[in-house]
Amino acid sequence: MLAAAAQDADREFSFNEQEFRYIADLVKTKTGIVLADHKKNMVYSRLARRLRALRLESFEAYCSFLESGDSEDEMGMFINAITTNLTRFFREPHHFDHLAEKMSEQFGNAPTASRIRIWSAGCSSGEEPYSVAMTMAESLTRLSAYNFRILATDLDTSMVANATAGRYRLRDAEGLSKARLAKWTIQDRSRNEMTIKQGLRDLITFKQLNLLHDWPMKGKFDAIFCRNVMIYFDGPTKDRLLNRFHSCLAPGGWLYIGHSETILEQRDQLIPMGKTIYRKALR
Structure with a gap:
């Protein structure tokens, strides 16, 4: 108690x-994210920036502002400040190896114009969907002949904007081989930046989406990546989300989740097929 008071x-x-x-x-109401007591210092450090930007003198004033009817724009900034955006290219590489193998098996000899859809749910600053795009372009040499798109969504509007731009610091290239760096990016070493090439960017549609709200998508997905997102949800919220993912997957479609996440209750619907890899039953 004394230590907390001193802090x-x-x-x-x-x-x-x-x-x-x-x-x-x-935060729980708006995003489904559960903030445990030990997150108090994290919340303070992230929101103190908002207080300074708004020239508010206390968290009491900030809470009152959020509660007022004048805070619609700030609500987006509030959510952006709280949400975590830790990612990198080809994070958990076994997922991309698996995707390459299974998509090549399924579509390698499929007729041209076959429809292929992949969703990166919680795409953060874009490294995941760009990794998916590289994987698909490398594993399906006739990719341009298919009806292929990646949907990439995130709650954080600033992350969606960054991902759409496809511009990164060269030090963010960790996870990209030299060959991939040369093939898929344009490098500006004078500015220590790289930009994803337009052809790859054209494969991806980036959108802001709250996973707890309505989903406008109509068609089925052949694969969904939702990694290190569900760790922030409580059990009932996670169960509802998994049921919705199941409904959005095509028969035999794949779900990739984060290394610290598990699926227990949905194993009759989503069959474990490897480390943090699940498949929707064919029937």
Whole structure:
């Protein structure tokens, strides 16, 4: 208790338990993300920037502003500040090896114009869907002859904007081989930047989407990547999301989840096929 009081005294803004609970409840309502008590310091550090930007003097004032009817624009900034965006190219590479193998088996000899759809749900700054695009372009040499698209969605509007631009620091190229770096990016070493080539970017549609709200997509997906997203949801929210993913997958479609995530209750619908890889039954 004394340590917590001393920490509060050292902070730029006071931040009490009631304010944290209000913010945690709001985050849960808006995003489904559950903020445990040990996340209080993280919440403070991320939202203190918003208080400075708005020239507010306290978290009490910020909570009041969020609760007012004048905070619609700020609500987006609030959500963007809270959500975590940790990713890199070809993170958990076994997923991309598996995708290449299975998509090549399924579509390698399929008629041209065959429809192929992949969804990156929680795409963050875009490294995941660009990794998917590289994988598909390399494993299906006639990819341009197919009706192929990747949908990439994220809750954070700033991440969607960054992903759409396809521009990264060269140090973010970790995970890309030299061959892939040369083939799929344009490098500007004077600015320490790289940009994903337009042909690859054209394969992806980036959209802002809250996974807990309505989904406008109508067609089925051959694969869905939703990795390190469900760890922030409670059990009932996770179960509902998995049921919705199941409904969106084509028969035999694949679901890839994060290394720290598990599926227990849905194993009759989503069959484990490898490390954090699941498949919808063919019937």
